[in-house]
Amino acid sequence: xxxxxxxxxxxxxxxxxxxxxxxxxxxxxxxxxxxxxxxxxxxxxxxxxxxxxxxxxxxxxxxxxxxxxxxxxxxxxxxxxxxxxxxxxxxxxxxxx
Numbered sequence: 057x058x059x060x061x062x063x064x065x066x067x068x069x070x071x072x073x074x075x076x077x078x079x080x081x082x083x084x085x086x087x088x089x090x091x092x093x094x095x096x097x098x099x100x101x102x103x104x105x106x107x108x109x110x111x112x113x114x115x116x117x118x119x120x121x122x123x124x125x126x127x128x129x130x131x132x133x134x135x136x137x138x139x140x141x142x143x144x145x146x147x148x149x150x151x152x153x
Contacts (some may be wrong), residue, residue: 087138104131116145
């Protein structure tokens, strides 16, 4: 394929950037953690990676706020995030015996 046939080189780069930016924004959702909104990508996350992306202390537990109460999330669990989902953090309880 010659460089004239390469579709990635056709068109104005600024025109391509706008749809790419819109697509990126469509993939972002807002979740609420400890009362504060955070924009993250939609979809599946490993809890420890989400905590790192949000700057949450790895020593804390991330808990999902559900209609039935709090659901503590294991750091290695995979969760699917949805817009306006609510979470809170809290200290780990217990200790070594």
